[in-house]
Amino acid sequence: MRTNLTSATAIALFLSLSTSAAHAEEVTAWRLFISDHADPKVTVIDAVDGGKLDTFKIKGPASLHRSESGRTVFAVQGSAGVVTGIASGISFEDHGEHGDIDVEAPKLAGLEITGKKPSHFVEHDGDFAAFFDGEGVARIISEKVVLEGKSDFREVKTDAPQHGVAVAYGSHVLLSEPNREKPDELPVGIRVADEAGAPIGGIHACPDLHGEASSGNILAFACATGLLVVSHGDGTPAIRHLPYADSLPDGKTTTLIGGRGLQYFLGNYGADKVVLIDPTLEGVAFRLISLPTRRVHFAVDPVRAKYAYIFTEDGQLHQLDVVKGEIANSLKLTDPYSMDGHWSEPRPRVAVAGDRIVVTDPLKGVLYLVDATSFEKTGDIAVEGKPFNIVSVGGSGQTHEGE
Amino acid sequence: MSRTLKLAAAMGVIASLPITPSVAAAENLKVVASFSIIADFAKNVGGDRVDIITLVGPNGDAHVYEPKPADAATVGSADVVLVNGLQFEGFLQRLVEASATKAPVVELTKGGEVLRNTEEEGHHDQDNAAKGEAGHAAEAEEGHEEGHHYHGESDPHAWQSVHNAELYVKNIADTFCAADAAGCDTYRANAESYGQQLEALEAEIKAAVAEIPEDKRTIITSHDAYGYFEHEYGIKFLAPEGVSTESEASAADVAALIKQIRQDKASAIFVENVTNPRLIEQIASETGLKIGGELYSDALSDENGPAATYLEMMRHNITAIKGAILGS
Ligand SMILES: [Zn+2]
Numbered sequence: 001m002r003t004n005l006t007s008a009t010a011i012a013l014f015l016s017l018s019t020s021a022a023h024a025e026e027v028t029a030w031r032l033f034i035s036d037h038a039d040p041k042v043t044v045i046d047a048v049d050g051g052k053l054d055t056f057k058i059k060g061p062a063s064l065h066r067s068e069s070g071r072t073v074f075a076v077q078g079s080a081g082v083v084t085g086i087a088s089g090i091s092f093e094d095h096g097e098h099g100d101i102d103v104e105a106p107k108l109a110g111l112e113i114t115g116k117k118p119s120h121f122v123e124h125d126g127d128f129a130a131f132f133d134g135e136g137v138a139r140i141i142s143e144k145v146v147l148e149g150k151s152d153f154r155e156v157k158t159d160a161p162q163h164g165v166a167v168a169y170g171s172h173v174l175l176s177e178p179n180r181e182k183p184d185e186l187p188v189g190i191r192v193a194d195e196a197g198a199p200i201g202g203i204h205a206c207p208d209l210h211g212e213a214s215s216g217n218i219l220a221f222a223c224a225t226g227l228l229v230v231s232h233g234d235g236t237p238a239i240r241h242l243p244y245a246d247s248l249p250d251g252k253t254t255t256l257i258g259g260r261g262l263q264y265f266l267g268n269y270g271a272d273k274v275v276l277i278d279p280t281l282e283g284v285a286f287r288l289i290s291l292p293t294r295r296v297h298f299a300v301d302p303v304r305a306k307y308a309y310i311f312t313e314d315g316q317l318h319q320l321d322v323v324k325g326e327i328a329n330s331l332k333l334t335d336p337y338s339m340d341g342h343w344s345e346p347r348p349r350v351a352v353a354g355d356r357i358v359v360t361d362p363l364k365g366v367l368y369l370v371d372a373t374s375f376e377k378t379g380d381i382a383v384e385g386k387p388f389n390i391v392s393v394g395g396s397g398q399t400h401e402g403e
Numbered sequence: 404m405s406r407t408l409k410l411a412a413a414m415g416v417i418a419s420l421p422i423t424p425s426v427a428a429a430e431n432l433k434v435v436a437s438f439s440i441i442a443d444f445a446k447n448v449g450g451d452r453v454d455i456i457t458l459v460g461p462n463g464d465a466h467v468y469e470p471k472p473a474d475a476a477t478v479g480s481a482d483v484v485l486v487n488g489l490q491f492e493g494f495l496q497r498l499v500e501a502s503a504t505k506a507p508v509v510e511l512t513k514g515g516e517v518l519r520n521t522e523e524e525g526h527h528d529q530d531n532a533a534k535g536e537a538g539h540a541a542e543a544e545e546g547h548e549e550g551h552h553y554h555g556e557s558d559p560h561a562w563q564s565v566h567n568a569e570l571y572v573k574n575i576a577d578t579f580c581a582a583d584a585a586g587c588d589t590y591r592a593n594a595e596s597y598g599q600q601l602e603a604l605e606a607e608i609k610a611a612v613a614e615i616p617e618d619k620r621t622i623i624t625s626h627d628a629y630g631y632f633e634h635e636y637g638i639k640f641l642a643p644e645g646v647s648t649e650s651e652a653s654a655a656d657v658a659a660l661i662k663q664i665r666q667d668k669a670s671a672i673f674v675e676n677v678t679n680p681r682l683i684e685q686i687a688s689e690t691g692l693k694i695g696g697e698l699y700s701d702a703l704s705d706e707n708g709p710a711a712t713y714l715e716m717m718r719h720n721i722t723a724i725k726g727a728i729l730g731s
Contacts, residue, residue: 216469217467217469218469234679234681259472261470261497261501262470262471262472262474262475262497262498263469263470263471264472278472278473280471281471281473304500304501305475305497305500305501306475306500306501306503323472323475323476323479323501
């Protein structure tokens, strides 16, 4: 059954009218935003009832990013050379110790940032930095501006095109430094710049820089030699290098995600291993976990802080206990998706929507729903085309009369 | 009921149940203390019968602490977890959930008189993300008044009154007795003798305050950590930041404070060990107040510092306050 948004809002209003303002109604809403591997579109699905809410036509196949607040979803279309902003329609207003939820229809926010080969897209404290590899330029915009329907971005340039990354870090910008000798290779470090892009200090070496994530108040970049760990310094960002432990086998992290609720990082480490990282620990910062086969994708659980999920090429979803540092459960979901072949081929992706883990199966055109508590498959949702990248937005909050 | 309140209620229930001693006689009680001041109390009560691990160490700020997977493992293997409560440890609920601990999680402020910060605050939109995911907590205390939201936030810094410190100590002794009945006499005796030191401390603080002229008893610190001290001993504290260090003071807050300082004729200004001194330095230079030193608010100093224990911390603070005011 499909519940459209107008009626969902109406129900919420009705419920809150039937109770006093002091006893506001608790409303839960979750939305899945799914891009297609081949077609230029983003499909929006109501994760609560499985119904399709909308499909947005964009310019090219996209990778998706959701903002920390959940109010915005970005479709980064590398081949089409554009970043499109979508207002998720779900927002929370925090009143200190309780939160209000507001649910509206999702819509294109009106933001389009064009440029050559947009790639890495990073949010820090409500500022988004899209890096355009083909130009070596970062375009930075705040969520506030995006939601006002404007496209007023600022631009910070690096010296050369590169497969790079930028982070708008308060009144500073962190920029990847291109490899001058071998322009086709990965960046060699991070440079701190002021808001206008003027460099401050030297380069923080980070050979083969690829992979960035935040967890709590720490930001990290993955390098061939270890991690660059960024924290709030006195005036300027404090950056230190955390080398891989001697006990680790040869390898490096090239994809990094950050824990929510618990502060940690999870990175790939070779094709069939992952590494749990606590950058605040000296000596024992890294815990290596072997997977049964090669890793396809991973995601942290923002609700149950103890767990992260890893999908492997044998079609299994694994529940990683980040406290114990071991795989607690595994669940076969799809046919095998071999990691042979190009990295960008259609393969499953994982997202967490409240109490459900959602896994895309692009070749079958299906999303699988897994109950996060029982770790059992509870259903699936058919999606036209090749559902590929997925992000979820939502939560629970109160709706008040007259607000 | 909010998840936080449910959890708090659950903790209260667990804590009040008789606990089957899970510790062999020869083995020490494994105690986790959420922050350094509680760890010091626990050490004084537990003596050599307990092993204490502190989550937020010396000079650490528990308001904004980010728990690590290793902390969850620590809590998971504890016999007893001692916390302040009153939402001081913003990380507590997610840490306890992640740890799946079976140990009682005891709020040491329970049974005490709670001060509330009734100041109106702006909307804090910046930390929506965690809420959106972790579920929005419905807060029973929150009320509407003239169309505004008033938080009526609990002030968690109860230890700043020595009178309350005695309550922490009593609650710790009760908890240790429940978890380790064989050691109960020792815990009670330790609590008794430490209680005498607390009483002596309180008398010293009151005597020191009495020497400060009444019209000079207004001072400035970084955040509202001294409500209980003010309530108990009659020194008025003003601060640019609220009862939590989580949200930064706005420029308007700072301007209002500077105006207030001039009107109230504040006698001294202090940096705190758990917060960045920058803002206080700025206010000091704008108002001409000289910084009177460093006060210890939400954490002890390290072993070599002037506030390595609670008793030292409180003596250091009142000495610094009195010195700065009378020296000004
Ligand atoms: Zn505090």
